[in-house]
Amino acid sequence: MSDRTLDLDDFSDLIERPHGGLRRDAEERRARTGLPDQALGRLDELGEWLTAAQAKVPVEPLRQPKLVVFAGDHGVAELDVSTRPAGSTHALVRSALDGLSPAAILARRLEVPLRVVDMALDCDPAELPADVTRHRVRRSSGRLDTQDTLTAEEAEQAFRAGMAVADEEADAGTDVVVLGDLSVGGTTAAGTLIAALCGTDASVVTGRGGGDIDDLTWMRKCAAVRDGLRRARPVMGDQLKLLAAVAGADLTAMTGFLLQSAVRRTPVLLDGVVSAACALVAQRVAFRAPDWWVAGHTGKEPAQAKALDRMALEPLLDQQVAVGGGTGALLALPLVQAAAQLAAELPVSEESEEVDGAGDAATEEGETANASALDAT
Ligand SMILES: Cc1cc2ncn([C@H]3O[C@H](COP(=O)(O)O)[C@@H](O)[C@H]3O)c2cc1C
Numbered sequence: 492m493s494d495r496t497l498d499l500d501d502f503s504d505l506i507e508r509p510h511g512g513l514r515r516d517a518e519e520r521r522a523r524t525g526l527p528d529q530a531l532g533r534l535d536e537l538g539e540w541l542t543a544a545q546a547k548v549p550v551e552p553l554r555q556p557k558l559v560v561f562a563g564d565h566g567v568a569e570l571d572v573s574t575r576p577a578g579s580t581h582a583l584v585r586s587a588l589d590g591l592s593p594a595a596i597l598a599r600r601l602e603v604p605l606r607v608v609d610m611a612l613d614c615d616p617a618e619l620p621a622d623v624t625r626h627r628v629r630r631s632s633g634r635l636d637t638q639d640t641l642t643a644e645e646a647e648q649a650f651r652a653g654m655a656v657a658d659e660e661a662d663a664g665t666d667v668v669v670l671g672d673l674s675v676g677g678t679t680a681a682g683t684l685i686a687a688l689c690g691t692d693a694s695v696v697t698g699r700g701g702g703d704i705d706d707l708t709w710m711r712k713c714a715a716v717r718d719g720l721r722r723a724r725p726v727m728g729d730q731l732k733l734l735a736a737v738a739g740a741d742l743t744a745m746t747g748f749l750l751q752s753a754v755r756r757t758p759v760l761l762d763g764v765v766s767a768a769c770a771l772v773a774q775r776v777a778f779r780a781p782d783w784w785v786a787g788h789t790g791k792e793p794a795q796a797k798a799l800d801r802m803a804l805e806p807l808l809d810q811q812v813a814v815g816g817g818t819g820a821l822l823a824l825p826l827v828q829a830a831a832q833l834a835a836e837l838p839v840s841e842e843s844e845e846v847d848g849a850g851d852a853a854t855e856e857g858e859t860a861n862a863s864a865l866d867a868t
Pocket residue numbers: 572573574575580583592593672673674675676677678679699700701702813814815816
């Protein structure tokens with residue numbers, strides 16, 4: 492859709508479900524490992540999901556994960572709703588790229604490359620590290636409580652930038668994306684989107700963000716969400732307008748990224764409340780899109796659980812991490828990789844016909860040229 496005007500309705504046709512027929516082949520292959528049904532717990536479900544996403548039986552092990560982080564400042568941070576000063580996200584970006592942030596340390600350990608995309612940082616672009624992807628649409632997004640965070644043109648530009656990054660990652664062979672945010676004030680924007688789409692109040696979705704904010708700060712944050720909600724509700728039926736009204740450039744780009752990644756069949760691991768909020772907007776655009784995502788962890792923001800619940804996504808871990816940047820999702824990445832590895836490499840018996848109860852293959856002894864997984868142990 493790149494040359495035409497952006498029509499979000501196109502995504503419902505462009506996004507397929509992961510391949511249902513193949514899922515059956517995957518189950519059949521799984522049965523022939525000889526391991527009892529569900530013996531691998533959620534890894535069984537994840538393995539089937541990855542198989543369906545790749546449309547390959549057996550699935551390929553995940554070799555090219557990428558941590559993609561959208562970064563931007565939020566005007567709402569001027570209201571003192573974060574422990575960090577307004578306009579200071581560039582410092583988080585630097586710390587991530589210097590390998591010092593929690594997410595960067597985990598990414599290094601897991602050998603996952605990091606890509607940071609500047610959507611609306613409040614700093615001189617020349618001061619940014621050279622390896623930042625530059626898609627800045629403005630210097631800091633507007634204050635969501637009193638004004639649109641983006642013009643219609645900026646929203647479209649940000650959304651398309653997110654789509655372009657998704658295309659680049661798919662073309663480069665990235666086989667799973669870990670999606671994070673660096674966004675001082677971003678949990679206020681995320682809470683506003685989630686409250687609007689779930690029809691709840693500010694107080695229900697507002698948490699303590701990327702730091703343990705005090706009660707007065709929490710009340711200011713709640714008031715900002717309440718005011719943002721008044722501005723969001725009238726435009727809820729038009730997701731691009733909704734994003735322009737309250738999301739800011741980084742969250743708008745993340746929404747475009749999620750949808751285009753689903754079009755390109757790239758599985759994505761969601762991180763905290765910010766990626767969950769974007770996923771929820773994306774679900775409104777294309778109801779099949781959440782089939783392409785897995786929730787990495789439960790963080791501390793109450794809005795995150797609401798959003799994931801709406802999408803029927805059950806987080807893999809509950810670590811109560813509240814630093815964003817992809818940290819929680821990276822913790823879950825080894826589970827997803829383990830699922831792929833097991834689904835790809837567990838030996839199977841050659842018997843392939845009529846295995847109609849999972850686990851029955853183990854009892855069809857004798858004609859196994861390859862050792863089944865049970866035999867091998
Ligand atoms: C060490 C540390 C590193 C971080 N990197 C990102 N955030 C996180 O905090 C911000 C969102 O929270 P709020 O809406 O309250 O401003 C984002 O920059 C997010 O990535 C961090 C937080 C901490 C403590």
